[in-house]
Amino acid sequence: xxxxxxxxxxxxxxxxxxxxxxxxxxxxxxxxxxxxxxxxxxxxxxxxxxxxxxxxxxxxxxxxxxxxxxxxxxxxxxxxxxxxxxxxxxxxxxxxxxxxxxxxxxxxxxxxxxxxxxxxxxxxxxxxxxxxxxxxxxxxxxxxxxxxxxxxxxxxxxxxxxxxxxxxxxxxxxxxxxxxxxxxxxxxxxxxxxxxxxxxxxxxxxxxxxxxxxxxxxxxxxxxxxxxxxxxxxxxxxxxxxxxxxxxxxxxxxxxxxxxxxxxxxxxxxxxxxxxx
Numbered sequence: 166x167x168x169x170x171x172x173x174x175x176x177x178x179x180x181x182x183x184x185x186x187x188x189x190x191x192x193x194x195x196x197x198x199x200x201x202x203x204x205x206x207x208x209x210x211x212x213x214x215x216x217x218x219x220x221x222x223x224x225x226x227x228x229x230x231x232x233x234x235x236x237x238x239x240x241x242x243x244x245x246x247x248x249x250x251x252x253x254x255x256x257x258x259x260x261x262x263x264x265x266x267x268x269x270x271x272x273x274x275x276x277x278x279x280x281x282x283x284x285x286x287x288x289x290x291x292x293x294x295x296x297x298x299x300x301x302x303x304x305x306x307x308x309x310x311x312x313x314x315x316x317x318x319x320x321x322x323x324x325x326x327x328x329x330x331x332x333x334x335x336x337x338x339x340x341x342x343x344x345x346x347x348x349x350x351x352x353x354x355x356x357x358x359x360x361x362x363x364x365x366x367x368x369x370x371x372x373x374x375x376x377x378x379x380x381x382x383x384x385x386x387x388x389x390x391x392x393x394x395x396x397x398x399x400x401x402x403x404x405x406x407x408x409x410x411x412x413x414x415x416x417x418x419x420x421x422x423x424x425x426x427x428x429x430x431x432x433x434x435x436x437x438x439x440x441x442x
Contacts, residue, residue, distance in 0.1 A: 183393045183431045190394055191320050193328035199313065200259070200326045208262040211270065213354035215250040216277055219243055220352050225440065230374060232349035234280065235440040236287045244284060251277055255311055265357035268331055272339045272355045275322050278309060280350075283343050283437070291435045292343045334398040337391050338367035345442060346376050346389060346434040369413045376434075378410055378418060385429035386422070393431045403428045 195201065222243065223235045254274045259267055279292075282304045286295045295304045308316040317326075327336050341350040348371040355363065371377040371389075379387045392399055392406050400406040404426040411422040436442050 183390055186390065187394050187396070191324040193324050193398075195329040196315075196321060196325040199315075201330050202260040203264045203267055204261050205263070207357075208266055209257075211257060211266075212253065213250075213273065213356065215246050215253075216273060216354045219247055219250075219280075220350070220354075224350060224352050226349075227440075230349075231345055231376075231438065232352065233345075233438050233440045233442070234283075234343075234350065236284060236437075237439075237441065239284055244281075247277065247281055247284075251281060257312075259313055263357060264331070265360050268327070268333070268336070269355040269357050269360055271322055271327050272336065274310065274312075275319060275327075276339075276341050276350060278319065279304075279341060279343050282307075282309065289437060291437050293435050328395075328398065333364070334395075335364040335368050337395055337398065338371050339364060341438075343438050344434065345436045345438050346432070347438065348376075348391075350438065365413075372410050372413050373415050373418055378414070378422070379432070380421065381429055383429075386425050386427070387430045387432055388428050390431040390433040392428075 223239055224232055225235070226232050251274070254270065254277070257270065259270065262270060282295065283289065283292060289295060293303050296302065297304065297307055305320045306318050308318050310317040310319075310322070323336075323340060327333075327340075338348040339351065339355060341347050343350075348367060351363075351367070377389050377391075381387055386407065388406070388410075392410075396406065400409055407422055407425050407428070411419050414422060
């Protein structure tokens, strides 16, 4: 149970806490070959305009560069539009899409459903406060989606489809968990066209933001917990992860990372990416 686990971590060493959190995450193992099938030809174009319009209306960037959503102001009409968009996505036959179309599809589905889940529970201080049953565990294991006749959870989408099928570390900069420390929720829907460039831009933005890489008062390296939770996606050890981050770091940050081999702390702010925070 994520909330209970995180509260318990307050009583132990931070690095040990991060290790415990990592151990609770699903392994990136595919749900099956049906999720690996794709088309060589461009599939039907999905109308992402409703998601674009929703984001344009309610998403804004604060003074620290964090994209925040005005959950409190979402109208019933826009909730209905969001639900219609989610229904449209869930009616898509994924095997008819190209690989790029599929990846964009899964990212948009994950992000839009996450927003929908938060709206259902709002007001909450954190997505971790959303309960499955009696206890607050976060919504990730709920079977909240139906795609190609299969009931899926958000964890299924991220860890059992996207990660094992696409083997693309940059998806961690695209998927948004509604937390302030998460890479920004994109202000527009992801699309197959220009997907590689968009992923690279999201990677560069997060690495060069204190949410991704920062330094403690003693000058040691602090990283987002994303790099601990999903370590195998970024490198075999901390030195490899730092070296990878340095390749997209701006010159000043790259110089500070030069020669670094270890991380002193992994940090993450789970407060909701709400405009009121």
